[in-house]
Amino acid sequence: MTDLVTRGPPELRQLPRRAAEIIAAARVLLESEGRDALTMRRLGQVLGIRAPSIYKHLPGKHAVEVALIEAGLAEMGEASHRAVSGPRTRPGAAAVAGLLAAYRTESLARPNLYRLATAGPLPRGELAPGLEEWAGEPWFLATGDPFLAQAMWSFAHGMVILELDHRYPDGSDLDRTWQAGVEAFAVAAGPASGPGQDHPVRFPMEDA
Amino acid sequence: MTDLVTRGPPELRQLPRRAAEIIAAARVLLESEGRDALTMRRLGQVLGIRAPSIYKHLPGKHAVEVALIEAGLAEMGEASHRAVSGPRTRPGAAAVAGLLAAYRTESLARPNLYRLATAGPLPRGELAPGLEEWAGEPWFLATGDPFLAQAMWSFAHGMVILELDHRYPDGSDLDRTWQAGVEAFAVAAGPASGPGQDHPVRFPMEDA
């Protein structure tokens, strides 16, 4: 299990120079103006070319989205791995709290990319092999149980996506809602066994 | 609190006959062929008329979607209320388990309507007043705590939407994943029948 932690992320196939530039522009466009702004014509405009010219470098809009989804998964995976890769992190309440805090912070830092990467159908066959599994590993590392891991990830994704879509009533104290979820899953993941302590765990959401 | 249970759903404004027929056709189309099939031309075709004729009855596609979202929220709300409206249901593990089971069943029974109603931005101002809050009440009734209620709803929505989008690895045993979540929240909501304790009673989704 520990070897999972040290295994790096699967390498994303790298694109030709111009294609990579297009993806980079697409990301800026997506994050700054939202999903609806990500059109081929608008993307071309940002790059100083016309929409059909993009097809000289990429097979279509779908390919742009796949590349962005890969970037999103990779970055969320990196942050999650970082959160559970302390020197001797073990499954338990502390790991759960740390992972959930990191997941929330990272996803809210790139809301449109997160939504693109995690909402709607996943083009599994077109993703870098192993990427999806790698991005999911930290949840198992934090809980030590595959079902609790999936349940906790579902909670985290639900919280993030509902927040991004402004689904909570105005004025909701989402810090406290996260806290409630953290406590529920921390208890389920067993008592504190974070680095160096085996004592009542406080659940600090806001230190990440 | 009990009066909340017995209070019925807010009445949905009812549409003129032909408009209601259009919405009904839209629902069938959405559920049977998916979201992408819900176009004005396709909808007209199902009804035996041309797309522009729909505008004689409804102001646009947005209005169709709003009506469908209302229907989805109302049905999910009804099922959720039913799940927590036992003769003397009280917050606690049993209520939590029952509500989560009902939520899963009902949402998976109308996957496309559920997705339309709960993913993406909510046209709050255009919904029947009180509908959203009413649909959220059961979560508070099951937990007795507004934050735990929101957290648990987030978990349930995350599970459903990830399942609908085929986001779990093939072969995942989602029954067991649900079970893991149910246990975590059941514990958090207190033992099998959380007694009528001294909670400050606040509403679930609408607190300030």
Add this chain to the structure above:
DNA sequence: CACGCCAGGCTAACGTCGTTAGCCTTCGAA
């Protein structure tokens, strides 16, 4: 009965989208 109104259909068309076909220019290698 004759008239006019209007509900509820229709076609044509606009501007958007992703995408394809085909042309032209530039530039490096043979």
Add this chain to the structure above:
DNA sequence: TTCGAAGGCTAACGACGTTAGCCTGGCGTG
């Protein structure tokens, strides 16, 4: 010097939501 490929371009297609404007049938009123 020539040639081919890389990488731009315009024109255009079919789908989308939507608008403008026309037409027809039935009903209420004079």
